[in-house]
Amino acid sequence: MKEYFLYTDHMTVGYQGRPLISDIELKVKKGEILTLIGPNGAGKSTILKSLTRQMNLLGGTVYIEQRPMNKMTDKEVARKQSMVMTERIRPELMTCEDVVSMGRYPYTGSLGILSKEDKDKVKEALELVHATDLAGQDFLKISDGQRQRILLARAICQEPELIVLDEPTSFLDIRHKLELLAILKKMVREKQIAVLMSLHELELAQKISDFVVCVQGNTIANYGTPEEIFQSSYIKELYGITKGTYNTEFGTVEMAAVEGTPEIFVIGGNGSGITIYRKLQREGVPFATGVLHANDVDYFLAKELSNCVIVEKAFEAIRTENYEKALKQMNQCKKVYCNLQEFGFLNHKNQKLLEIAKREGKLL
């Protein structure tokens, strides 16, 4: 366990003496991001609060650099780990710089006056989160995205070796989510800090994490790399998804395919079908599509959004049996959509389908 900056041994967490999750085994190295995912109320925040000593452990031990954390003083812990919480704070008349410099607390003297070195660290942290121009502004008057960056700067300023973040992207719009995580990733790489966080957004968790922990029910349900965890069927099970799917390739969540007999046939391929699939999905029209190659980008989406996809093996020309299947399906549909412009050797038969559709006046 020596290589891990922090690890837990049979940690049990919960409220008011009632265990919520037990036998938690977490481990994170420096320069790595460990992300907790799982349904709401699973106890992600409880775990993070227990690790940052906001709450007492109900059992087990947390080790920081091989030392049990309960043997360390508040000040020692403060120099090892810092955090960004999900609860909003409303500090009165504090500039962003004031908020960030609060991170210097474990290093300043008994009256908390900042030295030259402290001020430099504050400046450096503000630069790292691209917030130098916010320094003099009132913390309460900046946007959510800016606020989250300032709080991250505060955490960085504390010069921790581990940063704990509880849903850091919760209130942010997509641009600020990406910005924040990019900063985090850069910081982890450059400063070799360990990061332990919880994330709501699976697609982001899949892309940023080195390791993922799934919290479910009263246990840690799974631990592994994003590649291992983000399997469509597992994510569906973890979150109990019944009305949609998790698309592993894109890392996106898709609504469930529309039930019913296909009314429309889409001749797809080469990405031309995606916008049509989404439009039909939104309008609640069941559709069939084909013939798609198993390595076509259209196929990855079509398999989530349609219950009737005619698929051909990758790199093979469309075989007659699949062509006939598609033709049969097309004949049962009232209308045909086709955005595909280019036809070549492999999808030559799709061109034939298009011609038939045109002849029959089904093409829209």
Place this chain on the structure above:
Amino acid sequence: MEVRKNHTANIRYGIAFLILIALLGILFVWNVNSGSVDLTIKEIYKILIHKKGEETSFHIVWDIRMPRILAAIILGGALSVSGFLLQTFFGNPIAGPFVLGISSGAKLMVSIVIVVLLEKRILVNSFLMITAAFAGAMISMGFVLAVSKKVEKMSMLVICGVMIGYICSAITEFIVTFADDSNIVNLHNWSMGSFSGMNWDKILVMAVVIFFVMVTTFCMSKPISAYQMGEAYAKNVGVNVSLLRIMLILLSSILAACVTAFAGPISFVGIAVPHLVKSLFKTAKPILVIPGCFLGGAVFCLFCDLIARTLFAPTELSISSVTAVFGAPIVIYVMIRRQTKV
């Protein structure tokens, strides 16, 4: 640019302190100079600096006006620092010893002790008064804390505090009514809030007690500043939060109790002054605001006492009615501003 910004901030703090000290000086002289007996500045100068002068004037300045002025300075300062500590504790700008019923709790206990001891012909000394007031303050505080665990909204907490205040005041009235005739007048004056009836012994006691509390409070500016960002972040940077919370409660209660023991309940100073001081300094940093609040409270109470004493002289107004006139609008302003911001 960075350096310049820090520089202007420091100049601002310096000017703010100078303004407060200048106001304190002006009000001090004005207060010494006002009253039923007119004295010239020259005479006052002679009496204060050279300790010489005509005997009646000397007596008036040294034994009546000076103790009263010093009481207003010390107790006014204590009251606003108490307010600042409570606002920090509850994380809300409309908390204060008066609205949370802490002053009234102290008042109740003090009047019980006075009445009981007077019946038995025992003289009440200052320390006993402070102890009684502290006990009363802690009882009210206990109620407020119990309520604060149940209610989320700060406005509810304030309403509960005001109610506790009413109950305590009602019981105090009841006790005063049954008190010995000869003492009612004094007790009545005191229970309405007044800086009159001070003497040097009392000044000494309050100065010592409040000095120690103030030094302790000032030394705690660092953890208090961390606490302003909320309990969780304070804990995260290594503050012993439970100890700090206990200290905040104890210090604010001692300050409020001390004020009540000597001058009765005084309204709104605890909310209005910290707000004004923070606006003047444009920061809430405890290391500046704690001394700032003390000076500000002293200035505010000197000013209000001057009005209480001279506006309808020789009839004196209760200090609370004057502080309310100036303080309550500020409290309303703070509440409205907070509402619109959320």
